[in-house]
Structures are given as structure tokens and as C-alpha cells.
Amino acid sequence: MRSSQEEFENAVNRVKLLKKDPGNEVKLKLYALYKQATEGPCNMPKPGVFDFINKAKWDAWNALGSMPKETARQSYVDLVSSLSSSSMSSSQVKPGADRKQQEYENLVVTSEDGITKIMLNRPTKKNAINTQMYQEIILALKAASKDNSVLTVLTGNGDYYCSGNDLTDFSGITAGEIEEKVKNNLDMLRVFVNSFIDFPKPLIAVVNGPAVGIAVTILGLCDAVYASDRATFHTPFSHLGLSPEGCSSYTFPKIMGPAKAIEMLVFGKKLTAEEACARGLVTEVFPDNTFQKQVWARLKAYSEFPANSIRISKQVIRNMEKEKLYAVNAEECSVLQERLLSNECINAAVNFLSRKAKL
Numbered sequence: 298m299r300s301s302q303e304e305f306e307n308a309v310n311r312v313k314l315l316k317k318d319p320g321n322e323v324k325l326k327l328y329a330l331y332k333q334a335t336e337g338p339c340n341m342p343k344p345g346v347f348d349f350i351n352k353a354k355w356d357a358w359n360a361l362g363s364m365p366k367e368t369a370r371q372s373y374v375d376l377v378s379s380l381s382s383s384s385m386s387s388s389q390v391k392p393g394a395d396r397k398q399q400e401y402e403n404l405v406v407t408s409e410d411g412i413t414k415i416m417l418n419r420p421t422k423k424n425a426i427n428t429q430m431y432q433e434i435i436l437a438l439k440a441a442s443k444d445n446s447v448l449t450v451l452t453g454n455g456d457y458y459c460s461g462n463d464l465t466d467f468s469g470i471t472a473g474e475i476e477e478k479v480k481n482n483l484d485m486l487r488v489f490v491n492s493f494i495d496f497p498k499p500l501i502a503v504v505n506g507p508a509v510g511i512a513v514t515i516l517g518l519c520d521a522v523y524a525s526d527r528a529t530f531h532t533p534f535s536h537l538g539l540s541p542e543g544c545s546s547y548t549f550p551k552i553m554g555p556a557k558a559i560e561m562l563v564f565g566k567k568l569t570a571e572e573a574c575a576r577g578l579v580t581e582v583f584p585d586n587t588f589q590k591q592v593w594a595r596l597k598a599y600s601e602f603p604a605n606s607i608r609i610s611k612q613v614i615r616n617m618e619k620e621k622l623y624a625v626n627a628e629e630c631s632v633l634q635e636r637l638l639s640n641e642c643i644n645a646a647v648n649f650l651s652r653k654a655k656l
């Protein structure tokens with residue numbers, strides 16, 4: 298929908314009422330869009346290099362090139378709306394309260410202070426990831442990649458971070474249906490892991506408690522991992538007749554060296570948070586009683602860094618090996634598809650379902 302001249306003028310007035318300074322970067326963007334919307338493409342002579350302020354303004358306006366006036370007007374209105382709502386939320390919402398976004402069945406997704414938090418929300422099942430939760434995480438990451446946040450956080454509700462893939466996912470499936478179900482699940486897993494590979498902003502795991510299976514492997518694709526000292530890290534793939542996923546067959550040897558990676562991924566050694574930190578899988582460990590306070594203060598400080606710089610720097614690092622990661626993901630999914638149909642795996646799932654086996 299195109300915005301009218303009246304909406305544009307309203308937006309110009311609303312900018313003057315903003316309670317929070319939006320920062321120089323946003324102010325330059327507003328200036329440039331306003332000039333483009335009212336005068337068209339940049340028509341000023343370029344200021345000298347030492348005229349810093351006017352040069353920055355000129356650069357911002359000139360960068361809009363031949364953007365039509367109508368598009369600039371719409372972008373200005375959109376930008377002011379996003380600023381007004383965040384300025385309102387900080388003045389009207391109780392401190393510490395989150396602004397809730399789209400509703401999900403297995404997630405709670407909130408955005409505040411430049412941080413989008415995706416919280417796994419099946420605490421009674423230790424946040425095990427079922428098919429629907431995989432789909433919801435894919436959607437939530439897609440939405441977070443496009444929202445105004447600077448950082449995205451993945452965490453768990455309750456005493457667990459996540460107990461990994463939901464082992465009951467295949468219960469109630471007949472022998473005739475199993476192959477197709479496994480294939481569909483593996484197609485979904487590939488998309489799920491790709492959405493971590495492709496995530497364009499810093500993605501931070503706040504590991505509030507034990508993590509199992511895919512919840513651990515995917516940490517190798519996160520940009521920082523903050524863990525409570527109560528957290529543990531366990532990838533019992535061999536016990537379950539499975540094989541590594543989440544690109545861990547590539548990221549773990551790279552992070553901790555092949556011998557330590559094999560101890561985890563092949564022999565299923567469970568690590569404490571301190572051990573995982575010593576191996577480089579975890580960025581920093583915090584005492585559980587101050588974990589949330591310390592981590593969120595840290596994240597809030599990081600979210601105030603220049604958003605574009607942070608995003609671009611993350612992408613420069615990730616882009617170096619994106620193709621490799623896609624290939625690893627595809628290969629792991631193809632191996633896992635066979636494993637899921639193996640007797641070793643089916644027996645392990647039956648054991649879990651009949652409550653004979655636990656980790």
C-alpha cells in the first residue's frame with residue numbers, strides 16, 4: 298500500500314516526538330529518505346572530505362540513487378512507524394517485559410531492545426524438538442532475519458535447554474509409512490540446518506540447562522554460546538544408532554580438534570559446561586544463579602553496537618564456508634536417512650518409548 302502525502306507529513310511530525318534518540322545511523326537514513334521524498338535524487342555539490350557532517354548526509358542521500366520519490370516517502374513512513382513503536386514499547390512496557398510477536402505453539406518469540414529471543418517452549422518434554430517445532434524454528438529464524446533486531450537469541454524454557462530430537466516422532470507410524478516419513482523429516486532437517494547456516498545476523502545460544510543431540514550440534518553454527526554452569530552437552534548418536542547432524546561432522550573437529558570431536562560425536566561423552574568451554578564449543582560459562590542477569594546485560598550491551606557493521610562482519614566470516622556447510626549438511630542428512638531406518642536406531646527408539654532406556 299502506497300502512503301499518502303498526509304501520512305508522510307504525519308510521520309515527519311512524529312519524528313520530532315520520538316522519546317528515544319534513534320542514533321546517527323537512523324537519523325542519516327531519515328534525512329536521506331526525507332530529501333529523496335521531497336526533492337528527488339541528490340542535487341547538492343559533494344562537500345569536502347573534512348566537512349564530516351555534511352559529507353555523511355550527502356553520502357546517505359546520494360546512496361539512494363534514482364529511488365522514486367514515492368518509494369522514499371513510503372520507506373520514510375515505514376521507518377518512522379518502526380521507531381515510534383519501539384519508542385512506545387520502551388516507555389509503556391514494564392522494564393524487563395517483552396513485546397510478544399507472532400504466536401507459535403512450541404516457541405515463545407519476543408523482541409525488545411534490539412534482541413529477538415526465540416525460546417523453545419515444551420518444558421514438560423524438556424523442550425524436545427518435534428516436527429512442528431522444527432518448522433516453527435525455521436519460520437521464527439526467517440522472521441528474525443528480516444526484523445529490526447541486531448541480535449537473535451535461542452534459549453529454552455524450564456530446567457532444560459533442549460533434549461534434542463523428539464524420539465516419539467516416529468511412534469504410531471506403520472511399516473509401510475516409515476520410509477516416506479523418514480524422507481520427509483530429513484528434507485525438513487536439511488532446511489532446518491540451512492536456516493542456521495544462512496542466518497544473516499549474530500545468532501547467540503543462551504544454554505540455560507542440559508542440551509542433547511541436535512540442540513548441541515547446531516551450537517557449532519551459532520556465533521556465541523553462553524552457558525549456565527548447570528548445562529551439559531551430550532550427543533549420544535551411537536547409543537541411538539544414529540550419526541552426527543547439524544554440520545557437526547565438520548564444525549566439531551574444526552572447533553575442538555578431531556580426537557575431542559570423536560569423543561563426543563562417536564563415543565557420546567557428555568561434557569560439563571566448563572569442559573565444553575575448554576573445547577571451544579561454549580564461549581563463556583556463568584554461575585546458574587546469576588546466569589540470566591549477566592548474559593542479558595552482556596547481550597544488551599552488544600545490541601547497541603552498529604547493526605550493519607555487526608551483520609556484515611558476521612556474514613564475511615560465514616560466507617567463507619557457506620558452500621562447504623551446505624555440502625556437509627546434505628551429506629549428513631543422506632547418511633542419517635539410512636541410519637533412521639536401521640534396526641539399531643529403531644530398537645533404541647522402541648527402548649525409549651517403552652521407558653527402558655534413558656541417557
Ligand SMILES: CCCCC/C=C/C(=O)SCCNC(=O)CCNC(=O)[C@H](O)C(C)(C)COP(=O)(O)OP(=O)(O)OC[C@H]1O[C@@H](n2cnc3c(N)ncnc32)[C@H](O)[C@@H]1OP(=O)(O)O
Nearest residue numbers: 421422423425460461462463464465482486510511655656
Ligand atoms: C529429523 C530427524 C533427526 C534425527 C537426529 C537426532 C538428533 C538427536 O537429537 S538425538 C538425541 C535425542 N534425545 C534423546 O535421546 C534424549 C531422550 N530423553 C532422555 O533421555 C531423558 O528424557 C532426559 C535425560 C532428557 C531427561 O530425563 P528426566 O530428567 O528423567 O526426565 P524425563 O525422562 O521424565 O522427561 C520428561 C518428559 O520429557 C519427555 N522427553 C524428554 N526428552 C525427550 C525426547 N528427546 N523425545 C521425546 N520426549 C522426550 C519424556 O518422555 C518425559 O515425558 P512424559 O513421560 O510424558 O512425562
